[in-house]
């Protein structure tokens with residue numbers, strides 16, 4: 001019997017992970033299903049899933065972990081397609097210890113600042129701001145992810161993006177060192193930040209301005225109504241599949257290419273919003289990705305425009321593959 005060097009290294013890394021279980025306070029488990037942690041509800045397991053107790057626990061884990069295992073951080077999977085073969089290495093998921101929210105003392109220029117954990121849901125942050133009479137964060141109420149995911153994606157809606165309200169963010173690098181980052185350092189562009197690979201946002205300070213609670217509530221109510229009318233918000237979806245090409249709306253290009261309602265297996269282009277893909281119940285990640293690629297092909301054919309995926313696709317196509325492809 002021949003045993004490859006790669007397999008031996010993998011065994012060694014896994015043995016060290018088993019030891020690490022005793023050195024961290026959070027939950028570290030192997031072969032953990034991710035489908036139920038992602039909006040599409042498809043995809044294979046994580047080789048390892050770590051849910052740290054708090055920032056100190058995460059720092060320790062990053063310092064001690066086997067460096068050869070790839071690292072991926074998961075929010076609530078609202079912008080993610082995990083492939084059917086699962087994710088190689090370690091998936092870090094921030095839990096309750098990273099979901100805190102605090103109002104900071106008012107600044108001289110009258111702005112109000114809120115410190116939020118990276119696992120706080122955007123909706124909860126918008127509601128917290130409303131309760132404290134802090135306006136300008138209402139747009140977050142319609143985005144179903146976490147603050148960490150919003151920072152990484154520079155999430156936005158209704159003419160505002162997270163970069164417009166960010167004062168500073170804290171992130172850990174893959175070695176567990178803590179960094180304080182300004183919006184300028186994060187190089188935000190449309191649905192993109194330049195956070196280096198393997199870095200993990202742990203908290204952020206956001207700013208808003210004093211506003212009447214009733215006015216904030218009315219704006220959030222309008223956002224909820226508009227969303228329910230225009231998007232399949234209760235479906236198994238990943239939100240906007242493709243970014244809007246300059247000067248175009250992705251959904252209009254998809255529509256013009258005749259793709260609204262198109263299906264492959266259990267995957268479907270939403271009838272309600274042509275830039276949303278749906279898992280109608282039985283879809284695999286492979287079917288969803290194939291459908292997205294078919295839409296791209298048809299849009300290129302009809303308009304000459306190459307749509308770019310907004311949804312992050314991550315993991316192995318098949319469980320027998322060893323390399324992780326992220327795009």
Ligand SMILES: Cc1cc2nc3c(=O)[nH]c(=O)nc-3n(C[C@H](O)[C@H](O)[C@H](O)COP(=O)(O)OP(=O)(O)OC[C@H]3O[C@@H](n4cnc5c(N)ncnc54)[C@H](O)[C@@H]3O)c2cc1C
Pocket residue numbers: 039072073074075076077078079080094118142143144145146147148149150151152153154155156157195199200201202231232233237238239240312
């Ligand atoms: C119904 C629906 C509507 C949506 N509407 C909008 C919208 O209006 N505007 C918009 O911008 N998006 C929208 N989205 C997409 C999605 O909600 C956002 O991109 C969101 O910010 C993703 O957050 P998440 O926590 O789910 O991240 P995930 O989907 O889990 O991850 C997305 C990316 O962020 C990275 N990431 C997550 N957490 C961290 C962290 N702590 N540190 C570093 N990187 C991290 C992940 O590694 C991954 O690369 C919508 C999605 C759905 C399903």
